[in-house]
Amino acid sequence: MISKSQISFIKSLQLKKFRKAHNHFIVEGIKSITEFYEEDYTLHSIYYLPEISSKVDNFLRNIKGFEVSSDELNKISALSNPQDILAVFKIPEYDIRIEDMAGKYALALDGVQDPGNLGTIIRTADWFGIDTLICSKDTADIYNPKVVQASMGSLSRMKIKYCGLDSFLSQYPYAIYGAVLEGDSLYESEFDKEGIVILGNEGHGISDEVRRHVSKTIMIPRFGRAESLNVAISAAIICSELNRKMKKA
């Protein structure tokens, strides 16, 4: 049983302005919740159906858990088909310094709008061992429940910074690759041992002010007739090729 004010608090976290105001976000499903918990995200509260109460003991050492009915879970969930548990976590502060970016790759997103794309990019980056994501201020919010959902727990392992990409990139000392529709073939591109790959907005690509920082453009060779690729697909193909080449090196 949970109170109206709890319901109202949790539901408010579906909106960015309330996530900012309260500094918390929601995660659904025992698997994802466990991953955030194990990565030392601060748990605020959990809400679960009685049938899985045996699985939540682990979380209840420092915080209070609430058994809820299916109806209550439906009210607080952001999913159309809620799972059996929902948790509220505190939004962490990430410390990303340029000196920590040496010797590895990061992704930069310039205005990616679709939460599903953003979540899929995070999941894919995590698969390929990339743990740093720099987002322009107009990129979708990573704590949007749809992003959290699509990232399948991988968000818990990612360090993320929102900033003006223009000013960030002007201080970034390593190679800056930009994914574009016309550039050098990905397959024939050489990659430095460290760098950042920029992916642009779904409709407009990389903005002019960001593009002027790009030291090398990358294009995924086209063999058929589609006009463009989905941004998460482009990110994945580039990450794969990058890792293929890094591993060989």
Add this chain to the structure above:
Amino acid sequence: MISKSQISFIKSLQLKKFRKAHNHFIVEGIKSITEFYEEDYTLHSIYYLPEISSKVDNFLRNIKGFEVSSDELNKISALSNPQDILAVFKIPEYDIRIEDMAGKYALALDGVQDPGNLGTIIRTADWFGIDTLICSKDTADIYNPKVVQASMGSLSRMKIKYCGLDSFLSQYPYAIYGAVLEGDSLYESEFDKEGIVILGNEGHGISDEVRRHVSKTIMIPRFGRAESLNVAISAAIICSELNRKMKKA
């Protein structure tokens, strides 16, 4: 101005059973509609806002077009933010014969459920010049408006067959590759000059009865910690690698 029965007919096409019954599907947006039209799909009718009437003349040679209000378009559209035009096309009959599959690659989908994934796979396949898609009967319907939307017009260039994959593959004479979580590294795999790549269901992967036809398993090497990749992402990475190797060969 359109009639209630027209509205009811068009709306019914959002559901698979009515698409089957009426043998028609909907496409939204002038760009996609033009692509289906140019690929000789049979246009049944179009519905558009007055402000774009100058762009639709081309379509009106053989069929009747209907100017509609925004309210009417909202009623018939499957999108939460409708574009300015919607068309109804006839579902074509594809003739895919095994002898036509020589010398090229096709994709097979074994129970892919999410319409967004299916549409993205079609768009990606089209980018890489793959034009044949074999779907198990429990794969999502390609004429679902969400699939049509996510394919961004690429569906118009794809030949698609729904069938029992088990029996189809038992007659397929070329190499059969299966995307799995544990198999041979994609990067080190050799590919024949023709073949089919099977992608499995989002949760369960390739089913046992289909898997026994696989002549070579393919795994995308993991460098990080995500448990799995989205199926459209896996499809894209494999198609990219396949084309990279084919082109070199």
